[in-house]
Amino acid sequence: MPRLRVHNFTLSLDGYGAGPDQSVEEPLGAGGEQLHDWLFRTRGGKEMLGEPGGSTGVDNDYFRAGETDIGATIMGRNMFGPVRGSWNGSQWRGWWGDNPPFHHPVFVLTHHPQPPIEMEGGTVFHFVDGGIEAALEQAFSAAGGLDVRLGGGASTVRQYLRAGLVDELHLAVVPVLLGGGERLFDQLGGAIEGYGIVRFTGSDSVLHAQLARKPQQ
Amino acid sequence: MPRLRVHNFTLSLDGYGAGPDQSVEEPLGAGGEQLHDWLFRTRGGKEMLGEPGGSTGVDNDYFRAGETDIGATIMGRNMFGPVRGSWNGSQWRGWWGDNPPFHHPVFVLTHHPQPPIEMEGGTVFHFVDGGIEAALEQAFSAAGGLDVRLGGGASTVRQYLRAGLVDELHLAVVPVLLGGGERLFDQLGGAIEGYGIVRFTGSDSVLHAQLARKPQQ
Numbered sequence: 001m002p003r004l005r006v007h008n009f010t011l012s013l014d015g016y017g018a019g020p021d022q023s024v025e026e027p028l029g030a031g032g033e034q035l036h037d038w039l040f041r042t043r044g045g046k047e048m049l050g051e052p053g054g055s056t057g058v059d060n061d062y063f064r065a066g067e068t069d070i071g072a073t074i075m076g077r078n079m080f081g082p083v084r085g086s087w088n089g090s091q092w093r094g095w096w097g098d099n100p101p102f103h104h105p106v107f108v109l110t111h112h113p114q115p116p117i118e119m120e121g122g123t124v125f126h127f128v129d130g131g132i133e134a135a136l137e138q139a140f141s142a143a144g145g146l147d148v149r150l151g152g153g154a155s156t157v158r159q160y161l162r163a164g165l166v167d168e169l170h171l172a173v174v175p176v177l178l179g180g181g182e183r184l185f186d187q188l189g190g191a192i193e194g195y196g197i198v199r200f201t202g203s204d205s206v207l208h209a210q211l212a213r214k215p216q217q
Numbered sequence: 218m219p220r221l222r223v224h225n226f227t228l229s230l231d232g233y234g235a236g237p238d239q240s241v242e243e244p245l246g247a248g249g250e251q252l253h254d255w256l257f258r259t260r261g262g263k264e265m266l267g268e269p270g271g272s273t274g275v276d277n278d279y280f281r282a283g284e285t286d287i288g289a290t291i292m293g294r295n296m297f298g299p300v301r302g303s304w305n306g307s308q309w310r311g312w313w314g315d316n317p318p319f320h321h322p323v324f325v326l327t328h329h330p331q332p333p334i335e336m337e338g339g340t341v342f343h344f345v346d347g348g349i350e351a352a353l354e355q356a357f358s359a360a361g362g363l364d365v366r367l368g369g370g371a372s373t374v375r376q377y378l379r380a381g382l383v384d385e386l387h388l389a390v391v392p393v394l395l396g397g398g399e400r401l402f403d404q405l406g407g408a409i410e411g412y413g414i415v416r417f418t419g420s421d422s423v424l425h426a427q428l429a430r431k432p433q434q
Contacts, residue, residue: 014402175417185231200392202419
């Protein structure tokens with residue numbers, strides 16, 4: 001059965017998925033950009049940027065896993081862009097240029113629907129205002145039997161965790177201290193009791209932890 | 218110059234140093250005991266319990282580091298015992314039996330002073346009601362040129378961090394999800410900006426991160 005998977009969700013050592021004071025200039029908040037440095041040191045990450053080289057090994061394996069057997073992506077509106085409220089004719093087409101690295105349908109959660117935006121390379125941004133379950137249903141349908149990847153940000157992942165809809169969650173903890181910002185592990189109620197840690201692999205630069213939903217009793 | 222050091226302070230993957238609902242029966246809260254399983258798997262941890270065997274390697278090295286060149290310990294009252302408020306003639310002498318594993322003076326932060334308690338093996342519990350700086354001064358004085366170890370719990374460590382008095386902080390992150398409880402990285406204000414991560418070493422069971430105070434500008 002197709003699954004909803006989170007990959008490469010990166011936390012600072014003090015538990016933040018984004019730093020304080022998120023803004024257009026710093027969409028991941030103060031200091032938040034450094035969370036993802038590890039991704040751009042991997043071979044897969046460099047390929048995504050059209051650059052040569054990069055590390056192979058466990059970090060790269062995790063990067064690649066996030067690209068494998070995924071037929072659609074869901075993300076929160078703040079991950080799509082900095083525009084808030086009504087789109088008001090905004091020409092915003094995402095952070096990723098004309099040919100975004102998805103190459104499949106992407107469902108953006110929003111309270112303000114607008115027509116889909118078709119990009120180069122197979123990525124189409126759809127704007128869904130029916131809630132997280134409706135978005136998931138549309139994404140599974142669009143994925144054609146493949147899995148769906150859940151992007152961020154933290155609040156979007158928390159919503160799906162609280163609803164018990166995430167099947168797998170790969171976390172990367174990096175040696176960064178942000179001192180504040182947006183937590184992933186917050187306001188989850190009892191949802192976390194439904195998950196177990198099935199892999200825990202450290203390197204000198206990243207701790208990888210793989211969470212999976214426990215089998216239903 | 219003697220330093221104030223925190224060792225083996227263990228956090229769940231979701232960031233808690235103790236689970237929810239701390240009580241006399243579960244002083245580390247629901248599920249909190251499992252945080253420290255890794256310590257009791259090391260050779261040093263087993264020696265402390267008078268048991269043979271145990272792992273050598275990085276986890277054991279970190280355990281041993283916490284025993285090295287320490288002349289006194291500071292801990293919060295909740296780490297010393299479950300008695301709250303006035304001692305009222307309580308015969309409580311700590312969680313550790315007649316011969317506690319400190320073998321040096323231990324300064325317990327409290328609002329309710331009582332006479333020192335002398336244990337076997339060199340441990341003497343002193344009860345300090347003059348605040349964290351007074352306790353630190355007494356501990357440095359008692360340590361006779363060695364370092365002072367800061368135990369827990371989380372709120373005690375946070376107080377010393379906020380005051381900028383911690384020199385080194387070794388954290389262990391373990392593959393446990395507690396879902397709630399007491400955080401270490403909370404309400405620290407800007408204090409964390411004074412610290413950097415100087416070591417980050419993962420194994421399959423523990424991520425070790427060593428924080429150190431940045432040199433004064």
